[in-house]
Amino acid sequence: MSETLVKFYRGCHGMGIVISVTYGSDRIIFDFGAPFTPLAQVYDGVVRSRKANRVKDAVLLGRIPEVPYVFARENLQDLDLEPYEDSPYNTAIFICHLHLDHMSEIDKVHPDVPVYIHEDGLRLQLALEEAGEEKHYRDYSPFRYHETVSVGQIRLTPFFSDHPCPGSSSFLIETPDSTILYSGDIRFHGSASEKAFKEIEELSSHHIDLLIVDSTTTSASEFAPDEKLLSLYRQPSRDLLPGCVSVPGIYEEIAGQLKDFLGLGVFNPYPRDVQMLQEMIELGERLGRTTVYEPLFAYILLKCRGVASAVIYPDNDEQPVYYQLLKDKCPSVSADQIQRHPEKYLLQSSYRNILSLIDFDGIEGKYYHLLGEPLVEGIKEYGIMKNMIAKLNWSFRSFINLYSFSHAYPNHLAWLVEKINAKTVVAVHSKCPENLNPVNSDQFFPEEGVTYCLREGKLIRE
Ligand SMILES: [Zn+2]
Structure with a gap:
């Protein structure tokens, strides 16, 4: 019998999220970007990327994790990784928004793997391509808020999230035995905060087994000057607390x-x-x-x-x-x-x-x-x-710095976690996931690259 399998390729210790959810021969992957490391990144605008070796280079540089069955055989060169051509899976990739830490490596994916982004994000992508800011690497499939996309037996429904990029989305993922919510990058202090709060209220009517949540601001260095302030701000509320910019x-x-x-x-x-x-x-x-x-x-x-x-x-x-x-x-x-x-x-x-x-x-x-x-x-x-x-x-x-500005403040984050009331919560996009206040959920710290079964809301090593 099939089970829901979850694998965190990357994102448990910082940015650059790549997670797969598999049920039988159906597989979705959400996000496909590299971590944002302006001081350590080799592609600094001077060093030129290579063409035939781009997948191999990206894997060796840690830009992309070793995800099987998404890269073309010819691009893998001598890498020991299963090529797309041999894939037993019906795979689709979903991008929660068009920031580079979520989609920078999408150009390396085999062109036959469908890649979904919100229609507003797609409009931005095309404008950037027409203006020469982005290369046209591939075609994308658009999705809309609240309209379910099916990948075999896996159903994915995008919800609005108020991150500063058009079409930013959270994903409600339903398999025959489990329900997962991936928040995407999320905040509640933009111009559309009311709408963002409402979406979470709506999502809270679902029984969520696993919440995978953007916890960027749990790292004090990305939010407040000292740890004391951070712990003060961890209590769930919708308020905009002193010192928090909107x-x-x-x-x-x-x-x-x-x-x-x-x-x-x-x-x-x-x-x-x-x-x-x-x-x-x-x-x-x-x-x-x-x-x-x-x-x-x-x-x-x-x-x-x-x-x-x-x-x-x-x-x-x-x-x-x-x-x-x-x-x-x-x-x-x-x-x-x-x-x-x-x-x-x-x-x-x-x-x-x-x-x-x-x-x-x-x-x-x-x-x-x-x-x-x-x-x-x-x-x-x-x-x-x-x-x-x-x-x-x-x-x-x-x-305020970029990261905290674009991500939910700790009290909003705790409010979200409390509202969703998932059995298990996993913090992603954070250097200090242990600082998350899991409120009413059990927090789990997955090991990257390990396959877990999601059984009655618990992640169990396969
Ligand atoms: Zn991000």
Whole structure:
């Protein structure tokens, strides 16, 4: 008789989640990314990746775990791993959202393995491919919230999660004998927090055997300066506790500072946070400022949301094909116009175009690093960015570190765990899974690469 088998290939000690759920000959794998390690990663933009050896290199570098039956025989070279061509499984891969730690290695998967992402995520992927930011490696199958996808006897239903990437999802996975909830990356302090809380309320009506939950903020270094504060914040509640930043809170701070300011407001967002890109236009409107985007950001907004924002073109020789659509649909703004009336603009600025800011030397400015690139303090580029802003004599404001900003605060996390009331909980995406407050569930610490049977809510080594 078949049983539900769960294997945690990676994600029990940090980022880069790869987990499989198998029932008989049906298998789903969720997420397929490498950990985000900006200081240790060999592909730093200088070192070039290889082609025929890319799977082998990624395995040897620890970018992907050794998952059997997903890589083409020809790409495995001399690696001792079962090729897709010999697969006894009906396999599908599901991606919870388009951040690189969840999907960076998907290009190495055999093209015949279906890969599912949310339709809004797919729209973003296509926009990035058209703009030359992503290569077109393969086709994807779209899913929608609350619409079940069947992979043989395994049923997967995506639910909304308010992570800063369009189409972010939690997965409810039902096999003939068990129910699993994978939270995906999740938070409850974005603009859609009410919707995010509601989704968990809805999910709580299911009897969940196993909850696999994003526990990023259980690591104090990624949330609060000291452990004491962290333990205080571990009690389940929906409150936004002191010291916890929210997306609406960030907008309020910026609005307060720019309300009577006669200089230029500049912000540096992450291009995949489409919701924030759109909300910064609304913030501009509230302040009587036009929000102006660089072409890539404007193109993403146009393709993902149908929003035609004002565009400023950088001073270089690039004329990619996608500029044409922007020129047809979006009003353009020149540096000259902004110089004359800086108080009328809210300007997006990416690191790669940071020299464009020299056009506004001598004008007062406030710079907001809204979790754009460079992503984290400590890398060389972050220092260069700050030096540049200092040279312009502008104020520089950044908000809380990337990880905690994009992931549920510990009290929200404990609320989620309590609400779902699973028999067993496994913390993933965290360097300190033992810091999770399992509340009413039994916490289990799986060994990576080991197959477990899920029997009546217990993970038992096969
Ligand atoms: Zn992640």
